[in-house]
Amino acid sequence: MDIKTKNFGLVSYNVEDVLHFDEGIPGFEGLKSFILLSSEEFTPFKWLQSLDDTDIAFVIIDPKVVVKDYEVEIDEETIRLLEIKDLNHILVFAIVVIPDEIEKMTANLKAPIIINAENNKGMQVIMDNDKYMIKHPILKELKNADTHS
Template identity: 90%
Template structure:
């Protein structure tokens, strides 16, 4: 077990095999290559992609299917190769969430999801060639509807 002191969650313990590797970083944060996924029950369906390179940075993420039930990701050959994906059933897909001071204006980036190969913990953010998905998709209404 290893420990890091995070800005948002205090001291967090994790196993080395839980570290996610983003070779290219995340656009705008190219220097951040190592992350862990944090799940905190009272914040479901949200999770955090906590940087190990800069412990002040954690991205709020959500499974896009919590927002749009039939959300689909089509991976191109380059992404499959870069993440060394052997089985599409072993990928995790997340959308980065932006939570402004006016929480009702919360959005998720459905156009550029985070893709993680759960078999080898390689991850990257991709840009989908699908005009149905927006970079700033309002999500509060969809999340409330999913609860009912």
């Protein structure tokens, strides 16, 4: 299938690759269907492109790129809602905010996006701890990751 997006132009995708967010994403509850887009050019960033509103795409990143020992806490309710049978088959992403001043780029490590790769169900969860921040500055970590690769 094809969709015309604001940021990426015409994008082709397979129906089996559609990610389903039954509850949407906080602040965007009406958006239920997404696809993951990536490009070698923009690694380590990816995009969570909405199929419901093709003007909307969230910039996302694997939180372990930013914090090497990042640990996601998944409660029983999330496991039930996403029908997770094996925690090894989940994808975890943090939403990135890129302001006009790129040095102030942040990632939301407190509320990661969790996707069950076995059934493509996803949701954003808010972890109940003070270990991670909603606006974690990431530019320095990204530069360090580049020098250590």
